[in-house]
Amino acid sequence: MSLISQKLQAVHTSIQAAARAVSRRPDSVTLLAVSKTFGADAVAEAVAAGQRAFGENYLQEAIDKMGAVKEALAAAPDSAQYADVLLEWHFIGPIQSNKTKPIAEHFDWVHTVDREKIAQRLSAQRPAHLPPLNICLQVNISGEASKSGVAPSAVLETARTIAGLPHLILRGLMTIPEPTEDEQKQRAAFRQTRELLQQLRAELPDQAAQLDTLSMGMSADMAAAIAEGATIVRVGSAIFGHRTKPGSQTA
Template sequence: MSLMSQKLQAVHTSIQAAAAAVSRGPDSVALLAVSKTFGADMVLEAIAAGQRAFGENYLQEAIAKMAAVDLALQAAHASTVADILLEWHFIGPIQSNKTRPIAEHFAWVHTVEREKIAQRLSEQRPLQMPPLNICLQVNISGEASKSGMAPADVLDAARAIIELPRLRLRGLMAIPEPTQDQQKQHAAFHQTRELLLQLQAALPAHAAQLDTLSMGMSADMTVAIEEGATIVRVGSAIFGQRERIIGS
């Protein structure tokens, strides 16, 4: 077993244990491997080990990486459509001038924090592609330096965005204020889950599609899962420590 396989297996074991502790099924939590700043070679190692969903923050890096991965898979005679179904998630800040390539290249966007961005993504999503899955990013801890809409603004934004034709609003994404205090971790993740339940109640015609809580990373994913996370975004536990890159 490769080192990458061992790391992925260890993360899956942790996910399953956290889910089981609160009587959730082992498949109720999806693992998003955060591959930002790591090269196509590392992504290919993860693909070989069975991982299919990858999260990227930096647009230019991500598009180049996607192309390199596709070329490598084609060279190995593996069709990314028929044989290996990869799912790319954009999880970084979104500037208006970058919405078109995001709409054209990704299956998911976790970081929608303004209606204007959602409108642009909807308008620019190619017709031949399925609707773009999106999450509204919530600044659940109210940090001045952190992206995301205020919890009080989520319902109004959701009412508008859920009607956009080329998008599929799936739920919420949150990055709570970092803390080692598990009580505070639980409180922030619980608040996010309650917010999603409020959306489901307020938008009953769309409640079934509002099924996603993207929350929890390498350091706090156990608590996030205990509070209802359906996607955990894990990078360092899979790929190792990263060096921040400049630009996007």
């Protein structure tokens, strides 16, 4: 068993324990392996261990890596077993207006939509042959000036606009609360995000069934996030190791 495989197994064990502790089904939580700054070989190793969803922050690095991962899997001695494997690529970094087109063309999910203009551009630039792009609205739940995200008070208005765009599916909310080691404070921020999603479901009944996602929780606060309903947790260094390139806090 490879080192990445061992680490993936350990993370899954932690997710399962956290879910069971609050009487949730372990399979109700998806692990998003944050592979930013790690090479295609590391991603291919994670794929070989069964991981299918990967999160990336840096656009050009991600696009290059997608192609390199395909090549690495095709060149593997047991390449036949990967012929029908479908990977999910999630964009979890800040979005600049001039980068929306390649994001719309290459990714399956975008977790960091924080304003209507970005959503409108992603919808307009999503290729017609691809399924609608899965979107999470990023919420600045702690009100930090240093972080992106819609203010909690503006979530409903922004969500209404996004929900009406033709080539997107609004799946839910994403948040990165202010870091704290206090589990009760961690849970309070995640609880507020969950309650916002519940409000969206009530206010947007036609979209309620598809509003099923809470992307929240990283290595340090994953258990608290799961306790408050996270459906996607974003974990990177616990799987791939220490990063050598700085980046926004997403894993």
